[in-house]
Amino acid sequence: MERSIALIAVFAALIAALGLMPTLMLASGVPISAQSLGVMLCGTVLGSKRGGLAALLFVALVALGLPLLAGGRGGLGAFASPTVGFIVGFPIAAFATGFVMEQTRRMPIAVAAGVASAIGGIVVLYIFGVAGFMMVLNKGLGETLAILGVYIPGDIIKVVLAGLITAGLARARPASVLSRA
Template identity: 45%
Template sequence: MTAAQITTDPEGTRPRRRPATDLALIASFAALIAACALLPAIPVGGLVPITLQTFGVMLAGAVLGARRGFLAVLLYLAVGAIGLPVFSGGAAGLAPFAGPTVGYLVAFPFAACLTGFIVERLPRKRVATSIPLIFVAGFISSLIFIHPLGALGLAWRADMTIGQAFLFDLTFIPGDIIKNILMGIVATSVHRAFPALLPTRSASARRDTISA
C-alpha cells in the first residue's frame, strides 16, 4: 500500500481509507482463502478434511481488521454459494452448507471478525513484532466460533451426538495451533511491511491504549 492510497481528514489527524482500496483488499483476501481451500487436504475420518481455509480466514481478520476481514470471508462464502468451485476439494454451490462442514463455514466470518477485533486493539508498535499475541487472537477466535459451531454442524448433519461431535472436533486442535502460529508469522510480516494497513481507531481510543 502506498501513501497515495491513504488520505487524511481535514485536521490531518486520522488516516482515511479509500473505498476502492478496501474493496481490492477484501477481494484479494477472499481469493487467498479460496486458494488455501483448494490446496490438497488431509482427510480425517472421511467427514471434514483438514485444509488451510482457517489459515486464510484468520489471516484476513488479523491483516485487514474486523470489518474488512468479516467481509472478505463473507465474499468467499458468497462466491462459493453461487457456484464457483472455491470450497475444499473444489466443492461449490449450496451443498456444502447442507453437509457436515456447515458449522465450520458459518463460523468462518465471525472468527475472522473476532481475530481482527482483537488485533486492532493491540498496541500498534506490538502488532508488527509480537507473533504470540496475534497467534492468541486467532486461536481464541477458533475456540469461540470455529470449533463449537463446527461440532454443532457435525452433530446436525453427520448423525453424531453432541458429545461425539465435540470429541471428533478435537482432532483438529493440533492442526489449528500450527495454522495459527503460521498466521501470526505471516500477519506480523505484513504489518511490518505495511504498518498503515489496519484500520485506525479514534483518537480517544488510541489515547486509552497508550495510557493503558
C-alpha cells in the same frame, strides 16, 4: 473505499487459494485444509469489518456454486455437509479475530495475532463447526468433540503461522496491517 473493496476481494481469493493446497479428507467428512488460516489472516490483517466481509464474500461465492472449498466443493450442497458450521462460521470467525486484534494494540503484533487467531480462528470457528457437525450427522457433543479434536494440533500450527505472517507483514509494510491502523 476502492482500496477496501480490493483488499476484501484479495483476501476472499486468499481463502480460496488456500483451499487449493492438497487436502486430506478424514472419515469425519471434514477435510484438513489451510482455509482457516486464510480466515485468521483476514482478521489479523484487515481487521474486524473488512476481514468479516472478505470471509462473507468467500461464503457467498461458494453458495453461488463456485468450487472454492477444499477439495473443489461448492454450491448449496456444501451447506448440507458436515462442514456447514465451519463454512457459516468463517465470516464470524474472521470478524472475531479482527476484533480481538484491534483490542490488543498494546501487545506485540505477533502475540496479538496469535491470541486473536486462537480466539477467532479456533474457539469461535469451532463453536459453529461443532454445532453444524452435530446437526448434520445427529451426533452428541462428546462424540463430536472427540471426532473434531483431531484437527486442533493443525489449527494451533495455523495460529502460529498467522502470528508470524502478520508480524512479518507489519515489519515489511506497517500500513498494510489495517487491524492496527
